[in-house]
Amino acid sequence: MTNHPALHLDRRSLVIKVAVVSASVSIPRGLIAAELVPTPGQTEGPFYPIEFPPDMDNDLVKVTGQATQAVGQVIHISGRVLDTRGQPRPGSVVEIWQCDAKGIYRHPRAGGQGRIDQAFQGYGRTSVDEKGQYRFRTIRPVPYPGRTPHIHFAVHVPGQGRLVTQMYIEGEPLNARDGVLNSIRDPQARLSVIVPLASRQSPEPGALHGRFDIVVAV
DSSP states (O other): OOOOOOGOOOOHHHHHHHHHHOOOOOOOOHHHOOOOOOOOOOOTTTOOOOOOOOOOSSSSOOOOSSSSSOOOEEEEEEEEEEEEEEETTTTOOEEEOOOOOOOOOSTTSSSSSGGGTTTTTOOOEEEEOOTTTEEEEOOOOOOOOBBBBEEEEEEEETEEEEEEEEEEEOOOGGGGGGTGGGGGOOHHHHHHEEEEEEEOOOOTOEEEEEEOOEEOOO
């Protein structure tokens, strides 16, 4: 079969024609790469530590010098610190703080200091790895008057500043009435801070696991 001369294009001509057509077509940015929803900022609350505990690693359940571990159900929270393009932010530092299983914060202005669980660290800090990954071992947060269960997070991003937010637990009945959680008006952003917990094969029987990716705006 013989090619018709009018239909014959050499490879160089074809590349040029495709380039010209591509340059003349405007492709919406969202079709090229969907951006991630930034994690919404939330109040730091009144109980951010005024002094840090001697033991402030990423395991809040076991405190150096304590013979027993913290009261409460153990959970493992892990995730990544990313920008809105899904790229990791290495060098970031993640902090968490929360009340103990009795609803008491390790803070002088929090009530009930005489009843606090001394085996619960209350505050932890860790650096992300080169992939932006972090992890914490802590207890499942509990409610206290006026608040649904939550864990406070702060992320220090090199060259960008500090993002403060809170993580919530999926399925908690008080979520629907929590004023801080529901101050996030965007439903997609609100959903991004609510984390399901599930059991899985683990060296620690009975522990629950959750994933909380933190997206910082660039």
